Amino acid sequence: MLAMLAATVIPTQCIEHGWFCPVPVTGDLCIDSPGFCDPIYKTAANISSLYQLDAFDWTVLIIYFGILAVLAIYGVYRVKLVAEFWRYSKFPPTSKGQFVENALPTVTVQLPLFNEMYVVERLVRAVTEIDYPRELLEIQVLDDSIDETVNIARATVEHYARAGFDITYLHRDDRTGFKAGALENGMKTAKGELIAIFDADFVPKPDFLRKLVHYFTDRTVGCAQMRWAHINGSYNLLTRLQTIMLDGHFVVEQTTRNRSGSFFNFNGTAGIWRREAIEMSGGWQHDTLTEDTDLSFRAQLLGWRFIYLLDEEAPAEIPVEINAFKAQQRRWAKGVLQVWFKLYRRIWYAPLPLWVKLEMFFRLTGNVSYPLMIVASFMQFPLLLVRYNQGLHQLMILDLPMLFFSTVSVVLYYGTAVWYLDEKRGRRLLHLPLVMGLGIGLAFSNARAVLEALAGVKSDFVRTPKYRVEKIDD
Numbered sequence: 001m002l003a004m005l006a007a008t009v010i011p012t013q014c015i016e017h018g019w020f021c022p023v024p025v026t027g028d029l030c031i032d033s034p035g036f037c038d039p040i041y042k043t044a045a046n047i048s049s050l051y052q053l054d055a056f057d058w059t060v061l062i063i064y065f066g067i068l069a070v071l072a073i074y075g076v077y078r079v080k081l082v083a084e085f086w087r088y089s090k091f092p093p094t095s096k097g098q099f100v101e102n103a104l105p106t107v108t109v110q111l112p113l114f115n116e117m118y119v120v121e122r123l124v125r126a127v128t129e130i131d132y133p134r135e136l137l138e139i140q141v142l143d144d145s146i147d148e149t150v151n152i153a154r155a156t157v158e159h160y161a162r163a164g165f166d167i168t169y170l171h172r173d174d175r176t177g178f179k180a181g182a183l184e185n186g187m188k189t190a191k192g193e194l195i196a197i198f199d200a201d202f203v204p205k206p207d208f209l210r211k212l213v214h215y216f217t218d219r220t221v222g223c224a225q226m227r228w229a230h231i232n233g234s235y236n237l238l239t240r241l242q243t244i245m246l247d248g249h250f251v252v253e254q255t256t257r258n259r260s261g262s263f264f265n266f267n268g269t270a271g272i273w274r275r276e277a278i279e280m281s282g283g284w285q286h287d288t289l290t291e292d293t294d295l296s297f298r299a300q301l302l303g304w305r306f307i308y309l310l311d312e313e314a315p316a317e318i319p320v321e322i323n324a325f326k327a328q329q330r331r332w333a334k335g336v337l338q339v340w341f342k343l344y345r346r347i348w349y350a351p352l353p354l355w356v357k358l359e360m361f362f363r364l365t366g367n368v369s370y371p372l373m374i375v376a377s378f379m380q381f382p383l384l385l386v387r388y389n390q391g392l393h394q395l396m397i398l399d400l401p402m403l404f405f406s407t408v409s410v411v412l413y414y415g416t417a418v419w420y421l422d423e424k425r426g427r428r429l430l431h432l433p434l435v436m437g438l439g440i441g442l443a444f445s446n447a448r449a450v451l452e453a454l455a456g457v458k459s460d461f462v463r464t465p466k467y468r469v470e471k472i473d474d
Helices: 002-008 012-016 037-050 055-088 120-128 149-162 178-187 208-217 237-259 275-280 291-301 322-349 354-378 380-386 392-421 432-441 443-455
Strands: 107-113 137-143 166-171 194-197 221-230 271-274 305-316
Touching (some): 055 354, 055 392, 107 120, 107 178, 120 149, 137 178, 178 291, 194 275, 208 221, 221 237, 221 275, 221 291, 237 354, 237 432, 275 291, 291 305, 291 322, 322 443, 354 380, 432 443
Parallel strands (some): 107 194, 137 166
Antiparallel strands (some): 194 271
C-alpha cells in the first residue's frame, strides 16, 4: 500500500524519463534526475523492498525499532530537561521569611550507620560543629552495626555527651527495614520539629542549618534537599566519572523538576524534613530499596512542597572501587522502579496536571533503558541478516533520528552539568565519552536489577562501603 501510494504521487514526467521505475534503473537513466525526484525514488524503492520480508524479518525489525523508539523517547525527555534547566537556572528558590533567633525550631540530626568504622568519628565531629543553638539541636546516632563500629560509635557519642551535646546512641540488633527501619526507630524518641539526615559518608558544613532552616517558615514546605559535592572526586578515574554522572542528576534533573513545579525526590541524605510531613505521609516504609524516593512522592502527593537548593552543597565521599559503585547503582535502579509499581495507581488518580504525572513516570521508569539496550545489542546479528541489502539512505531516514536522541541527549545532559559547575570545563568535558562507556558497562548489572523489580523479587539493602578515602595517598 505504501509503495503504491508513493508511486502515485510521483510526477508522470519522472516516470517517462526513467527517474522512477518499479525495478532498479541504470546510472545512465538517473544522471538527469532532478533533485526533487531522486529522494522520492530512493525512499519509495526502499519502502517497496520491505514487502519482500518474511515473518522473521518483520519480527526483528518491529522489536528493534520499537526499542529504538522507546530509547529515543527517553532521549527527547532528557533534552527537554536540559532545555528547561537553562530556562530556570537563574530563578533560585527563596525563603518565605526568616526565623528570629529566639523562635528557631528544634532540629534532630539523624545519622544512620551500618559498619562504618572508618568514617563515624568524622561524621559525628562535623555534626557537632554545626552552627545552631545547642539547646535546640539533638543528635541521634542510629547504629545497626555488627562490627567494631559499635564500640567506636558508642565511645564517640559518650565523648560528645560529656562535652554537653544532646547526643544519643541507639543500637539495634534486629536490622528489620535496614536504613528505613533505623530512621523509623529513631523517630520514636526524636525531639525535633525538623529532622536532618546524613549518611556516614557525608561531612555537613557548619552553616547548612542556618541556610536551610528559614525555608521552613513556609508551613507547606515538607523537605529541603542540598546538592551533593564530592570530597574524593579526583581520587581516580572511576570517581571522576562518577562525579559527572551524579552532577547530571543533581544539577539538571533535580533543579529542573523543582523549579518547573514538578515532583522530585529527597536523596536519602543531605536534607531536612519537617517531622509532620514524614508522619502524615505514613512514615518510613521499607517495602522498596529506595525508601527516600518512596516517602518523597507520598509526601508530595499529599500536597507537601519540596525545595531543592542547587547552590548549597553537602560534601560526601563516593565509592572508589567498581564493585561498590555497581552495588549502589543496582540498588537505585531497582528501588525507583519498585516505587513506581507501588505508587503508580496513586499517581495516576491524583488531582495533578498530566505533565506532572508524566514527569513522575519518566523519573521512576528511566532505568528500563538498561535491559532494552542489552536486547538491542543482541539483535545486531539477526538485524544484519535482515537489512543486508538496505542502503545508506534508508539507514539515515530510519535509524539516525532515533540514535541521535538516544545518544546526543546523554552528552547534552552531562555536558550541561559540567558546564554549569566548572569554570575550567575542558578536561571534564573530555571525559564524557568515558561516562557513556561506564553507563554501558553498568547495563547488565542494572538490567538484572530492573528485571528483579519487574518480577517482584525482594532483596536486602546492600550498603556502599566507605573507607575515608579523600586524597590520592589515602
